[in-house]
Amino acid sequence: MGRDWRRRRITACPGRAVCYLAALMNGLPRVSLLLLVLAWGSATALAIQWPWSRSKPAAPKAEAKEADGQDPEIDLRAVPRQSLEETLYVPPKAGKIDLPVYPYELLKQRVTGEASVSCLVNVEGTVVNTRVIRASRPEFGAALAAALEATKFGHGTREGEPIASVLGFRHAFTLRPHGGRGEEDLQEVIDLLERAVRRPQTLGRARDLDRPLRAKERKAPAFPPALLGKGVEGEALIEFLLDEQGRPRLPRIVSATQPEFGYAAAHAVAHWEFEPPTARGEPTIMRVAVPFTFRVD
Numbered sequence: 001m002g003r004d005w006r007r008r009r010i011t012a013c014p015g016r017a018v019c020y021l022a023a024l025m026n027g028l029p030r031v032s033l034l035l036l037v038l039a040w041g042s043a044t045a046l047a048i049q050w051p052w053s054r055s056k057p058a059a060p061k062a063e064a065k066e067a068d069g070q071d072p073e074i075d076l077r078a079v080p081r082q083s084l085e086e087t088l089y090v091p092p093k094a095g096k097i098d099l100p101v102y103p104y105e106l107l108k109q110r111v112t113g114e115a116s117v118s119c120l121v122n123v124e125g126t127v128v129n130t131r132v133i134r135a136s137r138p139e140f141g142a143a144l145a146a147a148l149e150a151t152k153f154g155h156g157t158r159e160g161e162p163i164a165s166v167l168g169f170r171h172a173f174t175l176r177p178h179g180g181r182g183e184e185d186l187q188e189v190i191d192l193l194e195r196a197v198r199r200p201q202t203l204g205r206a207r208d209l210d211r212p213l214r215a216k217e218r219k220a221p222a223f224p225p226a227l228l229g230k231g232v233e234g235e236a237l238i239e240f241l242l243d244e245q246g247r248p249r250l251p252r253i254v255s256a257t258q259p260e261f262g263y264a265a266a267h268a269v270a271h272w273e274f275e276p277p278t279a280r281g282e283p284t285i286m287r288v289a290v291p292f293t294f295r296v297d
Contacts, residue, residue: 043228098151101263104252112172117132118167120166123162149222189249200287211278220268221264224261230295238292246275248269268292
């Protein structure tokens with residue numbers, strides 16, 4: 001029994017193998033050889049467990065575990081890069097998002113603010129619904145929604161298959177340029193507004209033009225999706241200033257049978273382009289009014 005007890009203690013506590021070995025070899029020479037073997041085996045086991053080896057561990061394999069009927073959890077560190085797009089959700093990408101039109105009356109009063117709008121993009125990349133999440137003024141929310149409705153997106157994907165997606169956008173309407181498209185000449189627009197308000201007699205008249213206005217680029221406004229599903233038709237009248245380079249400036253909603261028609265038409269006009277207007281051979285700035293008709297095809 002005594003020897004068995006000592007053998008179990010030596011095996012369970014390999015850190016004390018040397019001490020037991022010395023004591024037992026002095027007192028019990030008959031078991032010295034056996035104890036020497038046990039001590040050597042324990043030290044070998046410690047050497048194997050100690051992290052002295054510098055060999056690189058094998059790369060982990062990607063494993064998907066399902067729990068309680070939920071989607072499998074995937075260790076992304078082990079998933080090859082080329083398969084991530086086939087596994088994850090990839091949001092839609094917009095080719096070009098034009099800045100929303102600054103509402104004329106708010107710009108005239110120097111009112112600033114911001115708006116946040118979400119939009120639903122279908123598998124074809126078309127915005128089929130918008131919702132104003134937050135807006136400091138209703139006009140800011142409507143202007144941002146009109147800009148998104150006129151934007152063409154790519155479709156989102158999940159596991160490589162096209163899906164509809166909900167996106168969120170925020171825009172700050174400020175009088176300070178922040179690097180967006182069309183804002184590098186914000187001060188020029190403000191100066192033009194001052195001229196139109198305080199010195200309207202300096203603007204050119206249609207009868208003084210050397211030739212009729214000719215559009216170089218004119219895209220039809222997007223039909224507001226909120227009204228498309230209801231089969232609502234209507235009209236809008238937009239007035240703007242055409243500058244000396246042929247760029248529409250400061251579009252203003254004169255009238256609209258539905259507010260959505262007015263914002264859609266104003267956003268479309270802001271991105272038109274005309275041949276530079278001239279009067280008596282000189283570049284001029286003139287006021288232009290354009291009617292729009294929205295019909296369901």
